[in-house]
Amino acid sequence: GAGVSQTPSNKVTEKGKYVELRCDPISGHTALYWYRQSLGQGPEFLIYFQGTGAADDSGLPNDRFFAVRPEGSVSTLKIQRTERGDSAVYLCASSPGMLTEAFFGQGTRLTVV
Amino acid sequence: AQSVTQLDSQVPVFEEAPVELRCNYSSSVSVYLFWYVQYPNQGLQLLLKYLSGSTLVESINGFEAEFNKSQTSFHLRKPSVHISDTAEYFCAVTISSNTGKLIFGQGTTLQVKP
Numbered sequence: 001g002a003g004v005s006q007t008p009s010n011k012v013t014e015k016g017k018y019v020e021l022r023c024d025p026i027s028g029h030t031a032l033y034w035y036r037q038s039l040g041q042g043p044e045f046l047i048y049f050q051g052t053g054a055a056d057d058s059g060l061p062n063d064r065f066f067a068v069r070p071e072g073s074v075s076t077l078k079i080q081r082t083e084r085g086d087s088a089v090y091l092c093a094s095s096p097g098m099l100t101e102a103f104f105g106q107g108t109r110l111t112v113v
Numbered sequence: 114a115q116s117v118t119q120l121d122s123q124v125p126v127f128e129e130a131p132v133e134l135r136c137n138y139s140s141s142v143s144v145y146l147f148w149y150v151q152y153p154n155q156g157l158q159l160l161l162k163y164l165s166g167s168t169l170v171e172s173i174n175g176f177e178a179e180f181n182k183s184q185t186s187f188h189l190r191k192p193s194v195h196i197s198d199t200a201e202y203f204c205a206v207t208i209s210s211n212t213g214k215l216i217f218g219q220g221t222t223l224q225v226k227p
Contacts (some may be wrong), residue, residue: 012217031213042117042203042217043157056212093158095213104149104157113201 002026004105006092012111014083021077021108025094031073033102034067035091043091049075082112114176115140117204119218127226128196134189134221135206136178144206146187147215148178151201163187174198199225 005024012020025032030051035043044076045059049069058069064082069075089109093102120135138144141189148160161172168180178189187204201222 024143033214035215037216041124042119042205042219043215045214048212048214049189050212056214059214060182097213101159101162102213106156 004092004094004107006105008108009106010109010111012113015082015084016113017082019079019082019110020033021079021090021110022036023075023077023092023105025073025075025092026103027073029094029096029103030072031095031097031102032069032108033093033095034075034077035093036089037091038105039088046077046090079110082110084112086110087112115144115206115208115216117206117216117218119202119204121221122219123224124224125224125226126194130140131192132190132194132198134202134223136218137185138185138187138204138206140185140206140208142208143185144208146178146180147205147207148172148176148187148189149203149217151203151220153200157203158222160189161184190193193202195223196225196227198223209210 007022032049034046037043048056052072064080067077089107091107093104095102116139118137126132146163147155150160161170163180171177176191203220204218
């Protein structure tokens, strides 16, 4: 595809359930980022991948959050035992390298009820 | 640690009027600065960036921003806005030796009225 694709676009889940959010970056982009945007706030950094490895996961709020990028392209953000406070829009971005333009997907809106 | 403050959460302005969206940052090391725009029902898009060189940077749709190191600011300006500029604008920074992760401000909603 031409841009960063995130699926699903919307996800409603019950408190305590497990969810997976998927990101398809632009082909050839080695850098991939996950951000979380709560209502009325700017995006907050979660994790950065360079290739297959998580080069910086300092933004993950706790050990319920985990992300993988096994083949250096598609990434999955995994949230265990979801809580109502996890409700937010989760954004994925990719770029060809550091300090080049980061291209954002449209996000996955997660609602935990 | 770095932080970004956007001083105005909402800026209403009439069409063809000038506008300034304010952004201040805090960092103990050199930073790179960005403005992203989010149009209704669309993803974030890069509007302009300052990496080095001239402190005045411009976008293709008439916006400009000036890096002011002494005032730690990167305000966004446009001399004459259009209805189509209605969107949310985010200022962001990344530090030179970092991974390229962005620290965003809270956002400013620009509402252009006819």
